[in-house]
Amino acid sequence: xxxxxxxxxxxxxxxxxxxxxxxxxxxxxxxxxxxxxxxxxxxxxxxxxxxxxxxxxxxxxxxxxxxxxxxxxxxxxxxxxxxxxxxxxxxxxxxxxxxxxxxxxxxxxxxxxxxxxxxxxxxxxxxxxxxxxxxxxxxxxxxxxxxxxxxxxxxxxxxxxxxxxxxxxxxxxxxxxxxxxxxxxxxxxxxxxxxxxxxxxxxxxxxxxxxxxxxxxxxxxxxxxxxxxxxxxxxxxxxxxxxxxxxxxxxxxxxxxxxxxxxxxxxxxxxxxxxxxxxxxxxxxxxxxxxxxxxxxxxxxxxxxxxxxxxxxxxxxxxxxxxxxxxxxxxxx
Numbered sequence: 001x002x003x004x005x006x007x008x009x010x011x012x013x014x015x016x017x018x019x020x021x022x023x024x025x026x027x028x029x030x031x032x033x034x035x036x037x038x039x040x041x042x043x044x045x046x047x048x049x050x051x052x053x054x055x056x057x058x059x060x061x062x063x064x065x066x067x068x069x070x071x072x073x074x075x076x077x078x079x080x081x082x083x084x085x086x087x088x089x090x091x092x093x094x095x096x097x098x099x100x101x102x103x104x105x106x107x108x109x110x111x112x113x114x115x116x117x118x119x120x121x122x123x124x125x126x127x128x129x130x131x132x133x134x135x136x137x138x139x140x141x142x143x144x145x146x147x148x149x150x151x152x153x154x155x156x157x158x159x160x161x162x163x164x165x166x167x168x169x170x171x172x173x174x175x176x177x178x179x180x181x182x183x184x185x186x187x188x189x190x191x192x193x194x195x196x197x198x199x200x201x202x203x204x205x206x207x208x209x210x211x212x213x214x215x216x217x218x219x220x221x222x223x224x225x226x227x228x229x230x231x232x233x234x235x236x237x238x239x240x241x242x243x244x245x246x247x248x249x250x251x252x253x254x255x256x257x258x259x260x261x262x263x264x265x266x267x268x269x270x271x272x273x274x275x276x277x278x279x280x281x282x283x284x285x286x287x288x289x290x291x292x293x294x295x296x297x298x299x300x301x302x303x304x305x306x307x308x309x310x311x312x313x314x315x316x317x318x319x320x321x322x323x324x325x326x327x328x329x330x331x332x333x
Contacts, residue, residue: 014128025164030145032135063126088118144290172287190317234326239333260301282315
C-alpha cells in the first residue's frame, strides 16, 4: 500500500529509504522514484515499479557536494567549476564511478550519473535518509514524466511505498546531463542548464547537444528508448506562428478524430476538441509540456498537434523532449 505524505512530514519516508524501500519525491525538474543507491535489492524495486529496461542507467542524487568524492573518482578541475556554479540545480554530471557504486545502478558501465537537486524537499529527504538516492523519473517507463502529484499518483500508487506531495515542479523537464568523464565534455541530454551556460564556465565543451538515434549502449537516461509519449498520437508542427496556425486549422476543419492542440504564442484554434496554451516562451513551454500531454489523454484526445518554433537555450531541451514524444513525426511548414 502506498502512503502519501506532505513535504513537511518526511521522517517515515526517510526510514523507508534506509530499509530498502521506494519513495517518490519532488525535485525542481520532475518527480523522482528513489531508493538506496548502494542497495541492489532496493534498486531492483525501481526497475520493477517503472517497468524500466535494466540496461538504462540511473542517476544518483546527493544533498552534500562533498559526497561526490565518495561515489566518483578522477574529478577534473573544470568539472569542479561546473559543480560550484550550477549545484544544487538542474544538471546531472557523469563521472568515473567509485567501486562502492553497484553495477545495477550504472547498467554495468564504469561511469555514474550524479545530481544535487535544488528542491528543498528532495535535499531534506536525502539528508534524513543518510543515503545516496538513485532516482529516475517517477513514471511508467516511456510515458511523460510527472511534474504534479496527480500524475505521480496515476502511475505510482500501488507500485511504491511512499509518495511525497511536493506540489508542481518548477522546471518541468528533466535535468541536463553532461558527461565530464573524458577530456572533452559533452551534453548527452539537454535541459535547463544550457550549452551557453556551461560554455561560460569551461571551454572543455565544444558543441551543443546533438540528437542521436538508435543508441546501442545508453550512457544516461533518455538516450535509447521511446520516451515522454502519451497514448494520443503526437505530431510536431514546426514553423512561423501563422504558417503553423493555417496547417493545424486545416487539419481541424477536416478532422475525423478528436484533435488536441498544444498552442504556442497565443495562437487560436477554434474547432479543436481540446486546446492547451503553452505560453509565449520556451521556459513556459517546458514547465507545462508533460502535464499537457497527459491532460490530452485525460480528455480522450486521439491526435495532438504540438505547435513549435526553433529556439536556443532551454528550447533545445524542449525540442528534444517533444520530438521524442512524437516519435519524430515532424511536420515543417
